[in-house]
Amino acid sequence: MATDTLVTISLGKEKQAAMDRFLAKGFPTNKWEEWKYASLKSLNDVDWNWNTSEAPAATPLLAIETALHVQTLNGKFSVHSALPQGIEILEFDAFAQQNPNFIAGWIHRNPILEQNSLYDLNEALTSSHQVIWVKAGTILDRPILHQYVADVSIASAIQSKVLIYLEKGASLTWVDDLSTLSSSESILSNYVQEIWVEEAAQLTFVKTQDFALKTTHIDHTFIFQQGNSQVDMFTFSINGGFVRNNLHFYVDGENVLSNLNGLYVPGNNEFIDSHTVVDHRKPNCESNELYKGVLLGNSTGVFNGKIFVRPDAQKTNAFQSCKNVLASDKATMNTKPQLEIWADDVKCSHGTTTGQLSDEALFYMRSRGISEEAAKTLLMLAFVQQVIDKVEIPELRDSISNRVVAKIQQALGV
Amino acid sequence: MLSIKNLHARIGEKEILRGINLEVKAGEVHAIMGPNGSGKSTLASVLAGREHYEVTDGSVDFLGKDLLDLAPEARAAEGVFLAFQYPVEIPGVSTTNFMKSAVNEIRKYRGEEALDAVQFLKMFKEKMAYVNIDQSLLSRSLNEGFSGGEKKRNEIFQMAVLNPKLAILDETDSGLDIDALRIVAEGVNKLKSPDNATIVVTHYQRLLDYIVPDFVHVLYKGRIVKSGTKELALELEEKGYDWIISALVD
Numbered sequence: 187m188a189t190d191t192l193v194t195i196s197l198g199k200e201k202q203a204a205m206d207r208f209l210a211k212g213f214p215t216n217k218w219e220e221w222k223y224a225s226l227k228s229l230n231d232v233d234w235n236w237n238t239s240e241a242p243a244a245t246p247l248l249a250i251e252t253a254l255h256v257q258t259l260n261g262k263f264s265v266h267s268a269l270p271q272g273i274e275i276l277e278f279d280a281f282a283q284q285n286p287n288f289i290a291g292w293i294h295r296n297p298i299l300e301q302n303s304l305y306d307l308n309e310a311l312t313s314s315h316q317v318i319w320v321k322a323g324t325i326l327d328r329p330i331l332h333q334y335v336a337d338v339s340i341a342s343a344i345q346s347k348v349l350i351y352l353e354k355g356a357s358l359t360w361v362d363d364l365s366t367l368s369s370s371e372s373i374l375s376n377y378v379q380e381i382w383v384e385e386a387a388q389l390t391f392v393k394t395q396d397f398a399l400k401t402t403h404i405d406h407t408f409i410f411q412q413g414n415s416q417v418d419m420f421t422f423s424i425n426g427g428f429v430r431n432n433l434h435f436y437v438d439g440e441n442v443l444s445n446l447n448g449l450y451v452p453g454n455n456e457f458i459d460s461h462t463v464v465d466h467r468k469p470n471c472e473s474n475e476l477y478k479g480v481l482l483g484n485s486t487g488v489f490n491g492k493i494f495v496r497p498d499a500q501k502t503n504a505f506q507s508c509k510n511v512l513a514s515d516k517a518t519m520n521t522k523p524q525l526e527i528w529a530d531d532v533k534c535s536h537g538t539t540t541g542q543l544s545d546e547a548l549f550y551m552r553s554r555g556i557s558e559e560a561a562k563t564l565l566m567l568a569f570v571q572q573v574i575d576k577v578e579i580p581e582l583r584d585s586i587s588n589r590v591v592a593k594i595q596q597a598l599g600v
Numbered sequence: 601m602l603s604i605k606n607l608h609a610r611i612g613e614k615e616i617l618r619g620i621n622l623e624v625k626a627g628e629v630h631a632i633m634g635p636n637g638s639g640k641s642t643l644a645s646v647l648a649g650r651e652h653y654e655v656t657d658g659s660v661d662f663l664g665k666d667l668l669d670l671a672p673e674a675r676a677a678e679g680v681f682l683a684f685q686y687p688v689e690i691p692g693v694s695t696t697n698f699m700k701s702a703v704n705e706i707r708k709y710r711g712e713e714a715l716d717a718v719q720f721l722k723m724f725k726e727k728m729a730y731v732n733i734d735q736s737l738l739s740r741s742l743n744e745g746f747s748g749g750e751k752k753r754n755e756i757f758q759m760a761v762l763n764p765k766l767a768i769l770d771e772t773d774s775g776l777d778i779d780a781l782r783i784v785a786e787g788v789n790k791l792k793s794p795d796n797a798t799i800v801v802t803h804y805q806r807l808l809d810y811i812v813p814d815f816v817h818v819l820y821k822g823r824i825v826k827s828g829t830k831e832l833a834l835e836l837e838e839k840g841y842d843w844i845i846s847a848l849v850d
């Protein structure tokens with residue numbers, strides 16, 4: 187088994203403990219409740235290089251104006267422009283020494299981690315744990331671009347971990363541009379982000395995922411929100427053989443707004459799985475979740491959206507919607523909304539739909555001279571545009587839109 | 601221009617059109633009237649190519665082509681236009697984008713060059729005047745949240761843009777107040793020419809005060825049971841359909 191070689195790696199005490207946790211559980215299989223549609227058992231058959239020293243081929247930067255450009259290349263983090271005022275980037279250990287109070291809270295963060303052995307694997311093996319520290323009141327008017335690229339010549343498992351810490355009143359747009367290049371080699375891309383949004387801070391987070399067919403990408407994005415803060419999260423899953431997104435929001439203060447937007451367009455032989463959690467722990471908060479999917483070819487999609495409203499979280503407004511279009515009769519979508527509500531004075535709603543394009547709409551369009559393929563394309567683009575249009579950076583919006591459009595058009599043969 | 605012979609169509613087990621015969625020549629306006637459920641919309645949909653009706657017998661010749669053999673988009677490109685009784689909402693697609701796609705696809709079918717943005721702007725502006733529609737409506741998602749009148753005016757705007765040889769108007773008057781009705785009817789009249797023909801489907805004679813038909817046909821249980829001139833519509837208005845129906849020997 188591929189994991190046999192992990193036993194021989196020598197680690198410090200804490201990392202070894204994480205490794206032991208991983209080894210006890212192994213890779214998730216579909217016998218696990220949270221992985222019902224998504225077994226990773228096959229990862230056991232790959233002879234992974236657990237610590238690559240290769241560097242990816244140069245890849246063009248997303249053409250947007252930025253305040254700062256940072257990179258993670260095959261798991262190695264680096265900073266590529268001068269740090270703007272109010273931003274510090276440092277190793278986690280150094281950050282911990284300077285911020286004992288934060289760490290005192292952080293170690294009790296207790297995210298919902300059952301059935302997530304890959305988080306432990308990441309903790310055991312990641313070589314750099316970086317902190318992006320946005321100081322109190324710092325307002326960046328341009329985004330920080332994080333370019334994440336993996337590209338290897340032998341099968342490699344790549345770990346990386348970032349902590350983003352927004353102090354009180356800080357405001358940031360973070361663009362997470364993720365891709366893998368290797369088309370012939372397997373990549374396990376295991377990526378953890380912990381994001382701490384303090385009192386009255388604001389974060390817009392746009393994640394784009396553009397992975398190769400042989401890539402397995404596991405994304406753990408855990409967001410902790412304090413009072414009066416706002417987070418607008420976007421996850422665009424454009425390509426990838428196997429993509430699992432664990433996106434968790436822990437709402438730990440009052441008057442918090444959490445917006446979760448997602449769009450996935452898996453194509454032939456691709457699998458994209460969105461597991462989201464919104465954990466309302468305090469009163470007077472609102473969350474809005476809008477996920478959309480276009481499932482092309484023989485692809486499979488999964489949406490599992492959990493909303494917890496804890497006993498203290500009175501006057502919570504929590505809304506969830508997941509809409510899917512099956513663009514082919516070989517595509518499959520599995521949806522499972524899960525609402526667990528312990529408070530009585532709340533407004534919650536959820537709805538999931540999965541269907542084909544409307545026959546009536548297609549006939550209406552064709553009766554005006556638009557061919558069937560063109561009509562389908564127009565309808566699908568209109569369907570996905572609702573999510574894309576919420577991105578406020580025009581160049582980024584165009585880049586996402588172009589890639590999504592190209593993928594749909596290619597699948598429909600137009 | 602249009603020659604329908606012994607047309608039979610059904611949906612599932614239910615036969616809805618049971619032998620329609622109709623000849624329409626260029627320059628003519630035909631009204632098709634009849635009580636609810638008689639098959640008027642079905643006839644209109646079958647002519648436009650709606651696939652869920654199965655044609656079981658008969659033929660439709662349109663300008664020398666077998667219409668039933670063509671896909672809906674090809675029928676549009678050949679010059680058939682259906683103004684829907686219930687225009688469909690298309691979220692996220694504006695009328696302008698919709699019409700740009702339609703016009704350029706039809707031009708492609710006919711081997712003509714695509715129009716550019718400037719040419720579209722000019723053309724739309726000219727056609728908007730036909731039905732007194734304004735730009736803000738055309739920029740919104742097609743039919744989404746439109747009032748009944750806005751939907752019908754939008755249909756006629758689309759008709760003006762596509763400039764069909766045969767226009768079929770299915771209950772274009774329903775849900776319109778008298779002012780909206782007049783605007784829509786005037787739009788249709790301005791588009792009339794000796795080279796094109798119009799089939800007006802309605803179950804009120806009201807619209808026919810504005811769009812004056814050359815011929816009036818009564819459709820009942822999937823057949824044309826009576827044909828006449830515009831006076832027939834007035835008679836129907838006055839006496840209802842019962843006198844025709846009771847005279848029928850089934």
Ligand SMILES: Nc1ncnc2c1ncn2[C@@H]1O[C@H](COP(=O)(O)OP(=O)(O)O)[C@@H](O)[C@H]1O
Pocket residue numbers: 611614616634635636637638639640641642643
């Ligand atoms: N999709 C359908 N499924 C079943 N029956 C239908 C369908 N469409 C129309 N019909 C039936 O066909 C008949 C004719 O309908 P329609 O053509 O809409 O009539 P009209 O337009 O004259 O009111 C009606 O009895 C109607 O119920």
Ligand SMILES: [Mg+2]
Pocket residue numbers: 640641642685771
């Ligand atoms: Mg009707």
